[in-house]
Amino acid sequence: MxxxxxxxxxxxxxxxxxxxxxxxxxxxxxxxxxxxxxxxxxxxxxxxxxxxxxxxxxxxxxxxxxxxxxxxxxxxxxxxxxxxxxxxxxxxxxxxxxxxxxxxxxxxxxxTRTFDVPGVADRAIGMKHVEEAVAIRDRVLTAFDEAACLPPGRDRSRLLTFTFVGGGFSGVEGFAELMSLAQALVKHYPELSADDLAFHLVEATARILPEVTEKPGRWVVRMLERRGAHVHLATTMDSAEDGHVVLSDGTEFDSELVVWTAGxxxxxxxxxxxxxxxxxxxxxxxxxxxxxxxxxxxxxxxxxxxxxxxxxxxxxxxxxxxxxxxxxxxxxxxxxxxxxxxxxxRGREPKNYVHHSFGAIATLGLGKGIFQYRGFVIKGLLAWLMHRGYHLLAIPTWDRKVRVLAVWLVAFLYGRDIVSLASVQSPREAFRAEAKANALGSARSA
Missing domain, CATH: 3.50.50.60 (FAD/NAD(P)-binding domain)
Incomplete structure (x- = not known):
């Protein structure tokens, strides 16, 4: 064969x-x-x-x-x-x-396309794979736990400042969903308030979401800014060394999480x-x-x-x-x-690939979205429901469709699960620490 x-x-x-x-x-x-x-x-x-x-x-x-x-x-x-x-x-x-x-x-x-920006290789994380998305979520949840134990100041601000580089669909959707998660988490942390959070979206061109036309793109920027985001257009990241972000527009701040989605x-x-x-x-x-x-x-x-x-x-x-x-x-x-x-x-001529777009659709956080097909635009809750419905149908296999729908229904009734499992990235750490402590204790007893 x-x-x-x-x-x-x-x-x-x-x-x-x-x-x-x-x-x-x-x-x-x-x-x-x-x-x-x-x-x-x-x-x-x-x-x-x-x-x-x-x-x-x-x-x-x-x-x-x-x-x-x-x-x-x-x-x-x-x-x-x-x-x-x-x-x-x-x-x-x-x-x-x-x-x-x-x-x-x-x-x-x-x-993921990267550039020679100091600190990016050491500090940033991409968002092309499941492992990266999980790591981003766990870092956000862990940052809240750590920040709740700190007094107001630079260290707390650094933990609760989140930065995305890249204003395409991947970057904007990830940024908006992270904002939705972080702002929902505040109510579970009486030590923190919404004023402690900072969100920065950095885009090198003069607009975000190039897949939609200019007017809907501007609406997305305004919507994100109303929710507390800082959207830096026509701006690049000059440095992210040691978590200190320097932008080409002169803005500087400390950020625990830098997500790189720049093409x-x-x-x-x-x-x-x-x-x-x-x-x-x-x-x-x-x-x-x-x-x-x-x-x-x-x-x-x-x-x-x-x-x-x-x-x-x-x-x-x-x-x-x-x-x-x-x-x-x-x-x-x-x-x-x-x-x-x-x-x-089988000896037949292949056909050309021709595909006319079904339009562009994006989630912008829980209950918020945007859809555009040519000149027709839908915003808000209806677009968000359309986004979920389209991708529920598009993901292959009934196994995945049913599992995703089940999680959505449970989340509708009980909310998101806010447990961080960051420790799974080093699963032997607790065992290793206990074994080391036991060895030291035995040595002292001897």
């Missing part, structure tokens, strides 16, 4: 493999997915994980459970030699090894370790039918989709543009890629 190797188990990779399982005959091809994580992250739910509105595991879709006919390899591809039809894989344990394939599907996704970049694999053609930005050069190559030349047996692919946007009126790297496109590209690959295997 031919081996179809899928690099990456994110949106595009998961949906490609999922659809291939349904469309391929059992003796037609073997599908292999290589990814260091055993799950697909449903990224639109990460802001709600930050806010404690859903459980972390409910934003993760198990690859093994939902891809039973696919061979899964827990590792990271660190070199592609398509001329030889081989990849080099670095597993979680053991030495690197090579794997051959007949057909390659590159859906490696993108990584995406191609992975190092695609920029440096492949013989596949790519754009100056490092994205794989892709045709409209999702085969790798150009209109003039096709790379045989090579396909790509998702955030790491420069896919021509045939639905746009502006020529030469590429599809936006978002969930809508990644999911639909994965489905189209699977269909096209099966068509190619």
């Amino acid at each position: 031919r081996r179809i190797l899928v690099i990456g188990g994110g949106y595009a990779g998961f949906y490609t493999a999922w659809k291939l399982e349904k469309k391929l005959r059992r003796d037609e091809a073997e599908v292999v997915v290589v990814d260091p994580r055993p799950y697909m992250t449903y990224q639109p739910f990460l802001p709600e994980v930050v806010a404690g509105s859903i459980e972390a595991r409910h934003a993760a879709v198990s690859l093994r459970r939902n891809l039973p006919r696919t061979k899964l390899v827990a590792g990271m591809v660190n070199n592609i030699a398509h001329a030889d039809r081989t990849v080099t894989i670095r597993p979680a344990q053991g030495p690197d090894f090579t794997m051959t394939y007949d057909i390659l599907v590159v859906t490696a996704g993108a990584v 995406n970049a191609a992975t190092r694999l695609l920029r440096n370790y492949t013989d596949l053609p790519h754009t100056p930005r490092g994205l794989v050069q892709v045709r409209a039918d999702l085969r790798i190559g150009t209109d003039a030349e096709i790379v045989p047996d090579a396909w790509s989709a998702g955030d790491d692919a420069a896919v021509p946007d045939l639905a746009s009126s502006a020529p030469g543009g590429f599809t936006v790297p978002n969930a809508q496109n990644a999911v639909r590209q994965g489905k189209r890629l699977a269909k096209n690959l099966v068509r190619a295997l």
Whole structure:
């Protein structure tokens, strides 16, 4: 059988493999997915994980459970030699090894784009994975516990100052949901008040949420500012060393939590370790039918989709543009890629990928949201309900739909769970401390 190797188990990779399982005959091809994580992250739910509105595991879709006919390899591809039809894989344990394939599907996704800002590598945390969203939530909850024991002053202010860098959908949604969580927590801490909290959103351009038009974007800024946020537009972060944030507009403050969501970049694999053609930005050069190559030349047996692919946007009126790297496109590209690959295997011509946007929708905290489709805009509670309804339908598998809905219903009746589990990041600390104390006690007795 031919081996179809899928690099990456994110949106595009998961949906490609999922659809291939349904469309391929059992003796037609073997599908292999290589990814260091055993799950697909449903990224639109990460802001709600930050806010404690859903459980972390409910934003993760198990690859093994939902891809039973696919061979899964827990590792990271660190070199592609398509001329030889081989990849080099670095597993979680053991030495690197090579794997051959007949057909390659590159859906490696993108990584968080960072800049050489002092302190960011040491202090900031991203928001692309479930683990990061959980860590952000636990840091907020832990900060409240610690601040409640301190008198008013610089240390308390630092703990209760939260900073997001990046005004795209991921940044704004995460920022708004964190604000909602923090402001709801105050009532459980009589030692603290809403005046102790500070929220900063830093965006390098003159507006946030580029997916919506300028007027709704301004409304979001005003709404966030009315809730107590400081929105710094046309501003960059110059430094975050030791938690002391310095902005290009002259603002300085101490912040315990810095979340970096300032855009995406191609992975190092695609920029440096492949013989596949790519754009100056490092994205794989892709045709409209999702085969790798150009209109003039096709790379045989090579396909790509998702955030790491420069896919021509045939639905746009502006020529030469590429599809936006978002969930809508990644999911639909994965489905189209699977269909096209099966068509190619059976001697038929693949079809072009064309997708007209369903609009942009965002959660802005509990009970608040915004939706825009062309010139039609909905704000507030209705948009928030639409956001939840859309993503409840969009998340794959009934297992996840039911679990998410159940958590929402419980939260509606009893509120968010406000227990911090930050200690799970160092689970042996308590045991190690007790063992050390026992050893010291035994030594003194002797």
